[in-house]
Amino acid sequence: MREKYNLVTVLGPTAGGKTSLAAHLALALNGEIISADSRQVYRGMDIGTGKDIADYTINGTQIPFHLIDIVDTGVKYNVYEYQKDFIPVFKDIESRKKLPVLCGGSGMYIEAVLKGYKLINVPVNITLRDELNLKSDEELIQILKLFKQLHNTSDIDTRKRMIRAIEIEKYYIKNPEIDNNFPQINSLIIGVKSDRNTQRQRITQRLKQRLNEGMIDEVKVLLSKGIQPDDLIYYGLEYKFLTQYILGELTFDEMFKKLETAIHQFAKRQMTWFRKMERSGFVIHWIDGNESLDSKINKIVKIFKGN
Numbered sequence: 001m002r003e004k005y006n007l008v009t010v011l012g013p014t015a016g017g018k019t020s021l022a023a024h025l026a027l028a029l030n031g032e033i034i035s036a037d038s039r040q041v042y043r044g045m046d047i048g049t050g051k052d053i054a055d056y057t058i059n060g061t062q063i064p065f066h067l068i069d070i071v072d073t074g075v076k077y078n079v080y081e082y083q084k085d086f087i088p089v090f091k092d093i094e095s096r097k098k099l100p101v102l103c104g105g106s107g108m109y110i111e112a113v114l115k116g117y118k119l120i121n122v123p124v125n126i127t128l129r130d131e132l133n134l135k136s137d138e139e140l141i142q143i144l145k146l147f148k149q150l151h152n153t154s155d156i157d158t159r160k161r162m163i164r165a166i167e168i169e170k171y172y173i174k175n176p177e178i179d180n181n182f183p184q185i186n187s188l189i190i191g192v193k194s195d196r197n198t199q200r201q202r203i204t205q206r207l208k209q210r211l212n213e214g215m216i217d218e219v220k221v222l223l224s225k226g227i228q229p230d231d232l233i234y235y236g237l238e239y240k241f242l243t244q245y246i247l248g249e250l251t252f253d254e255m256f257k258k259l260e261t262a263i264h265q266f267a268k269r270q271m272t273w274f275r276k277m278e279r280s281g282f283v284i285h286w287i288d289g290n291e292s293l294d295s296k297i298n299k300i301v302k303i304f305k306g307n
Contacts, residue, residue, distance in 0.1 A: 004186065008031065008188045009110060009113075010025065010101065016192045018103055018105065022101050023058060027063060033063060033066065034101065038079075038109055040069075041069070044221070048239055066089045107277065111277060114187055114282060116184065132166060140162040192289050194289035199289075200264060203260070207263065223243070241258050285303055
C-alpha cells in the first residue's frame with residue numbers, strides 16, 4: 001500500500017502558472033504554500049521575482065504562504081539556510097493538520113527538501129573512503145540501508161555518491177550534537193510544462209507585463225535605498241539587466257532583448273534540472289500547462305487521493 005503523501009510539490013519552468021495552480025490546489029486540499037524560490041525570500045524584490053501575491057487570494061479566501069519576504073535584499077541567502085528555514089515551517093503546518101504545498105522553480109531548493117536529509121558541511125574522511133572503496137557496490141548499498149531508508153536512487157547511482165552518503169551518515173553518528181531531525185517526507189510531485197512555443201510566448205508576455213507594472217521603478221527604489229548595483233546584478237535575470245539599463249550601460253531595447261533571451265535560457269536550465277531529478281529516481285507527474293485550471297486541479301486531486 002502506498003505511503004500517504006505528506007507534501008505536494010508543484011514545480012516547473014518560469015512563467016508556467018505554478019503559483020496560481022499551487023494556491024488553488026492548497027485551497028482544494030486544505031493546504032498552505034511553502035515557496036521554493038531562491039529570490040522570493042528577499043524583501044522588496046517583488047515584481048522581478050514574480051511573487052504574484054494576489055494569486056494567494058481565491059474568491060476572498062487567503063491561502064497562507066511561507067518563506068517569502070524573510071531576508072533583506074543584499075543578503076547572500078543559500079540552500080543551506082533555506083533547508084534550515086523549511087523544517088520548522090513544514091512541521092508547523094503539519095502540526096495544524098494542514099497539507100504543505102511546496103511551490104517553485106528553484107530545483108536545488110526543491111531537491112534539498114525532497115532528498116530528505118539535512119545539508120551540513122561534512123568533512124572528507126580519507127580513511128573511511130579508502131576502506132569503503134574496497135567494497136562492492138552491493139555491499140555499499142547494504143551499508144547505506146543500515147543508516148537510512150532509500151526513497152530514490154540519487155544516493156546510489158554512482159560509487160562516489162554511495163561513499164559520500166555513508167560518510168555523511170557516519171559523521172552524524174560521531175557528532176550527535178548536530179540537529180539532523182529532518183522530517184520524513186513523501187511528496188507527490190507535480191510538474192507543469194507547456195510546448196516550447198507556448199512557453200516562449202508566455203515568457204515574453206509576462207516580461208512585458210512586469211515592465212508595465214513598474215519593474216524598472218522597483219529596481220530604482222532598491223538602488224535608492226543603498227543596495228549596491230553589484231549586489232542586484234548578483235541576483236541575475238531581471239535585476240541584472242534592469243540595473244545595467246538604469247546605470248546607462250544598456251539601452252531599453254538591448255536590455256529587453258538580453259533579458260528575454262536570458263529568461264528563455266533559464267527556463268531551459270530549469271527543465272534540465274527537473275529531468276535530472278527524474279533520472280535519479282524522483283517520480284514527476286507532468287501536467288499540460290495549457291489545460292484549464294479546473295482540469296489540472298481535478299487530475300492532481302485524483303492522483304493525491306490514489307484514484
